[in-house]
Amino acid sequence: MIRLRYFASLRETLGRGDEQLELPEEVNDVSSLTRWLQSRGKVWECALSDSRLHVAINQEVVKPDTPVSDGDEVAWFPPVTGG
Amino acid sequence: MIRVQTEDFDTGSELEQLRERCAGQAGAVVCFVGLVREFNEAETVLTMTLEHYPGMTEKALGKIEQEARRRWELTDAIIIHRVGPLVPNDRIVFVAAASAHRKFAFQACEYMIDTLKTRAPFWKNETTPEGSRWVEGN
Numbered sequence: 001m002i003r004l005r006y007f008a009s010l011r012e013t014l015g016r017g018d019e020q021l022e023l024p025e026e027v028n029d030v031s032s033l034t035r036w037l038q039s040r041g042k043v044w045e046c047a048l049s050d051s052r053l054h055v056a057i058n059q060e061v062v063k064p065d066t067p068v069s070d071g072d073e074v075a076w077f078p079p080v081t082g083g
Numbered sequence: 084m085i086r087v088q089t090e091d092f093d094t095g096s097e098l099e100q101l102r103e104r105c106a107g108q109a110g111a112v113v114c115f116v117g118l119v120r121e122f123n124e125a126e127t128v129l130t131m132t133l134e135h136y137p138g139m140t141e142k143a144l145g146k147i148e149q150e151a152r153r154r155w156e157l158t159d160a161i162i163i164h165r166v167g168p169l170v171p172n173d174r175i176v177f178v179a180a181a182s183a184h185r186k187f188a189f190q191a192c193e194y195m196i197d198t199l200k201t202r203a204p205f206w207k208n209e210t211t212p213e214g215s216r217w218v219e220g221n
Contacts, residue, residue: 008134008206009217056204059139075136081218082133082164082205083117083176083196 002068004037005075013047023070030055031064033074052079084160085144087135089167092177101159101179109158111185113192115178121171123218126211133166133175136204140164143203151180151195155187162195164205 004019011017027033034055038045054061056075057068068074086092094116101112119131144162151160163177176199180191207218 005136007136007204008208056136056139059136059142075139077136077204078206078217079219080201080204081207081220082135082203083200 002070003073005073007075007077009078010047010053010076013043023068027068029064029068030057030062030066030074033068034064034076048076050078053077054079084162085141085148086161086163087137087140087144088163088165091165091174092163094174094177097161097163097177098179101161101181105158105181108183109181109188110183111188112179112181113185113188114180115176115192115196116174117176117196119169119171119173119175123209123211126209126213128171128209128211130210131169131171131173132208132210133164133169134206134208135164135166139204144199147195147198147202150198151191154194155180155182155191156184157182157187157191160191160195162199164199164203166205 001020002023006014006017024036027036034048038048053076056062057066057072098114121128148160148162151157157180159181161179165175178192178195180188182188209216209218
């Protein structure tokens with residue numbers, strides 16, 4: 001299983017902030033996982049195509065070619081605006 | 084020291100506790116307090132809610148504090164950030180650095196708040212008379 005998290009405007013657009021799923025066979029890194037999620041439909045395809053989004057694995061910001069493994073927590077979020 | 088909390092903080096008390104922890108080793112303390120403005124991009128802000136990524140937030144703030152301590156000779160450093168619903172004039176964030184030398188304290192304080200704004204996973208949502216919106220750019 002992997003845990004997926006979505007935050008802020010992305011959470012609102014996707015209508016969920018947290019989900020778990022079995023790691024799909026064709027997924028081996030961040031970009032293939034993002035593509036797999038985009039195949040869920042128009043809203044997902046559009047929301048996850050935003051090049052400003054950041055991705056974190058196990059709470060560390062990663063790059064598109066970073067591997068995803070069973071047990072990981074993967075999060076997508078827009079640019080941060082704290083402070 | 085880092086803290087993420089919904090409740091307000093007392094800046095005077097935080098500075099006093101920091102001074103006591105310095106125990107004669109610091110010559111300067113520089114602090115920054117961030118507040119909620121009642122205007123943003125020409126619109127009135129009624130409320131502001133801060134969302135964050137629990138767990139990652141604490142890790143990110145901890146790294147920023149450690150990096151500041153590594154770059155400058157700090158006697159003490161603290162970052163406090165609030166989350167949840169806030170209104171104009173509320174305190175959002177408190178950053179302070181203590182050092183033997185004021186230059187290090189100034190530089191470390193500026194580094195911590197600037198880095199926090201681009202690395203720590205917080206997101207601001209504002210309510211204006213027109214409705215609510217996510218703040219973009221910071």
